[in-house]
Amino acid sequence: MREVFQQELREVQDRLVEISTLVADSIERATQAFNESNVALAETVIADDDKIDALAAELDELAIQILARQQPVARDLRIVVSALRISASLERMGDMSEHIAQLARYRFPEKVVPKGLRGTFRDMGALDVEIARKLTELLRTEDVEIAEQIRNEDDKVDALHLSVFDKVLGETWKGAAVDTVDATLASRYHERFADHAVSISKKVQYLATGDWVPLDA
Amino acid sequence: MREVFQQELREVQDRLVEISTLVADSIERATQAFNESNVALAETVIADDDKIDALAAELDELAIQILARQQPVARDLRIVVSALRISASLERMGDMSEHIAQLARYRFPEKVVPKGLRGTFRDMGALDVEIARKLTELLRTEDVEIAEQIRNEDDKVDALHLSVFDKVLGETWKGAAVDTVDATLASRYHERFADHAVSISKKVQYLATGDWVPLDA
Numbered sequence: 319m320r321e322v323f324q325q326e327l328r329e330v331q332d333r334l335v336e337i338s339t340l341v342a343d344s345i346e347r348a349t350q351a352f353n354e355s356n357v358a359l360a361e362t363v364i365a366d367d368d369k370i371d372a373l374a375a376e377l378d379e380l381a382i383q384i385l386a387r388q389q390p391v392a393r394d395l396r397i398v399v400s401a402l403r404i405s406a407s408l409e410r411m412g413d414m415s416e417h418i419a420q421l422a423r424y425r426f427p428e429k430v431v432p433k434g435l436r437g438t439f440r441d442m443g444a445l446d447v448e449i450a451r452k453l454t455e456l457l458r459t460e461d462v463e464i465a466e467q468i469r470n471e472d473d474k475v476d477a478l479h480l481s482v483f484d485k486v487l488g489e490t491w492k493g494a495a496v497d498t499v500d501a502t503l504a505s506r507y508h509e510r511f512a513d514h515a516v517s518i519s520k521k522v523q524y525l526a527t528g529d530w531v532p533l534d535a
Numbered sequence: 536m537r538e539v540f541q542q543e544l545r546e547v548q549d550r551l552v553e554i555s556t557l558v559a560d561s562i563e564r565a566t567q568a569f570n571e572s573n574v575a576l577a578e579t580v581i582a583d584d585d586k587i588d589a590l591a592a593e594l595d596e597l598a599i600q601i602l603a604r605q606q607p608v609a610r611d612l613r614i615v616v617s618a619l620r621i622s623a624s625l626e627r628m629g630d631m632s633e634h635i636a637q638l639a640r641y642r643f644p645e646k647v648v649p650k651g652l653r654g655t656f657r658d659m660g661a662l663d664v665e666i667a668r669k670l671t672e673l674l675r676t677e678d679v680e681i682a683e684q685i686r687n688e689d690d691k692v693d694a695l696h697l698s699v700f701d702k703v704l705g706e707t708w709k710g711a712a713v714d715t716v717d718a719t720l721a722s723r724y725h726e727r728f729a730d731h732a733v734s735i736s737k738k739v740q741y742l743a744t745g746d747w748v749p750l751d752a
Contacts, residue, residue, distance in 0.1 A: 382616060389606040399599055399619065406623065486712050495703050498715040506723070 323388045330384070330401045333377045334457045337408045340370050342450035344415040345511060349443030352418050352504065353436070357426040363419035370412035374405045381405070400521045404457075407514040411450070414511040421504055425496075430504070432497035435485060442478045442508040445471050449515045456519060460526040465519035475512040479505050540605045547601070547618045550594045552674045554625045557587050559667035561632040562728060566660030569635050569721065570653070574643040580636035587629035591622045598622070617738045621674075624731040628667070631728040638721055642713075647721070649714035652702060659695045659725040662688050666732045673736060677743040682736035692729040696722050 344363055351360035381401050384390070390398055422430050431439050449471045456464040482505040485491060486498050493501070561580055568577035598618050601607070607615055639647050648656050666688045673681040699722040702708060703715050710718070 382612060385602065385616075386608045386612050391603045395599060395603050399602075402616065402619070403623070406620070483716065486716060491712055493712070495708055495710070495712075495715045498712045499700065499703060499719050502716050502719040503723070506720070 323384070323390065323394065326380075326384050326388065327394075327397060330377065330381060330398070331457065333373065333380065334401065334404055334408070335454060337370060337373050337377065337405065338450070338454040338457050340366070340373070341408055341411045341415065342447065342454055344370065344412055345418075345443075345450050346447045348415040348418040348422075349439075349446060349508075351422045352430060353440055353443055355422055355426060355429045355431075357423050360419040360422040360426075364416055364423070367412050367416040371409060374409040374412075377405045378402055397525055400524055404518050404521050407518045411511050411514045414507045414514070417507045418504060421500055421507075425500065430500055432493045432501050434491070434493070435482060435501055438478055438482060438485070439504060439508070442475055442505070445475050445478070446508055446511050449475070449512050453515045453518060456522050460522060462523050462526050465523050468515055468519045472512045472516045475509055479509040540601070540607065540611065543597075543601050543605065544611075544614060547594065547598060547615070548674065550590065550597065551618065551621055551625070552671060554587060554590050554594065554622065555667070555671040555674050557583070557590070558625055558628045558632065559664065559671055561587065561629055562635075562660075562667050563664045565632040565635040565639075566656075566663060566725075568639045570648060570657055570660055572639055572643060572646045572648075574640050577636040577639040577643075581633055581640070584629050584633040588626060591626040591629075594622045595619055614742055617741055621735050621738050624735045628728050628731045631724045631731070634724045635721060638717055638724075642717065647717050649710045649718050651708070651710070652699060652718055655695055655699060655702070656721060656725070659692055659722070662692050662695070663725055663728050666692070666729050670732045670735060673739050677739060679740050679743050682740050685732055685736045689729040689733045692726055696726040 344366060347359050348363045350356065351363060381398050384398055385395075388394075424430075449468055452464050452468050452471070455461070456468065482501055486493065486501050491498075561583060564576050565580045567573065568580060598615050601615055602612075605611075641647075666685055669681050669685050669688070672678070673685065699718055703710065703718050708715075
């Protein structure tokens with residue numbers, strides 16, 4: 319029974335890695351579409367989000383079946399519950415990619431990134447992509463040093479997020495209301511994407527170290 | 536064993552009702568603080584969010600203990616997993632209240648609600664409060680007609696959310712960038728609050744009808 323359980327846990331882990339890979343691909347295309355106002359690329363991100371949602375739902379189904387069949391207790395039980403939470407966060411990361419892509423689509427053929435913020439959004443996008451790639455690696459290897467790296471990158475995303483507001487609320491800002499709205503929403507989506515990655519990292523640390531992380535961490 | 540399980544499920548339900556009551560109280564104070572730029576009231580919302588987080592974490596702990604002790608299968612198992620998801624959504628609703636309160640605090644002593652949007656935010660806030668009260672009632676009674684009412688109110692929130700963008704992006708908008716930022720963020724938080732309530736409603740419908748709702752619904 320124990321061996322079957324370990325095998326099922328590996329299946330859960332493989333699927334988390336698969337979903338995380340799709341999320342990383344999604345944010346890479348979303349941020350490129352956003353930064354280059356590439357509406358065709360944005361459409362692919364929007365279309366592909368259903369796949370992430372479906373895989374997350376299938377993973378939940380598997381986790382529930384494991385709970386029913388294997389009746390795990392103690393740490394094993396918490397691992398399966400962690401997987402359910404990680405899947406929910408990955409699904410939300412996919413939603414953030416989709417929202418970023420939608421902004422690019424809404425404004426087309428206008429450029430969506432306001433002047434004066436091109437470099438900021440390029441940096442935020444690159445950080446989100448890097449965070450997503452590292453997250454996939456963390457889920458694959460459970461190397462807790464990667465969790466630390468993700469937290470550091472998230473700090474950089476938070477700093478850029480604040481700098482967007484500094485810019486938009488500063489005296490030199492000449493953007494129209496539409497630029498202000500786009501900057502506000504896009505920055506929020508980029509920041510939330512990274513937040514979810516940090517939240518997942520903490521749960522993976524549990525898988526590796528056994529320290530249970532409460533919901534709100 | 537079955538009777539103990541039913542008793543534990545009632546305990547879970549009671550706690551969900553308790554958290555939902557706090558969330559309803561939180562959004563009521565948050566929207567009042569926001570609409571009236573009442574920074575003292577905003578501070579209470581921000582301070583009290585820790586309590587919601589702690590209760591949600593305790594509920595998760597209870598749900599995990601029930602899984603370990605009772606080893607539920609089939610529908611019983613899904614009920615406990617649903618409770619974990621509902622708790623996560625309630626916790627996020629509390630965060631949205633907190634964010635709305637933070638906006639009021641950031642701008643103080645300036646008014647946070649831009650001119651021309653007072654009525655809109657008053658309506659959105661009233662709808663969010665009503666949705667939260669109905670959600671508490673739904674969790675208490677499992678009366679699925681309330682779920683339908685919540686979906687209808689959420690449609691109204693979505694319409695108001697879109698009207699905020701129409702206003703801000705319209706030709707008559709004279710707001711400064713800070714007004715545009717505040718309107719954008721506040722509207723998003725009000726809308727997300729209602730979204731989470733709809734997502735919980737669907738899960739409560741499962742508890743009542745047995746139709747399992749996938750993660751992304």
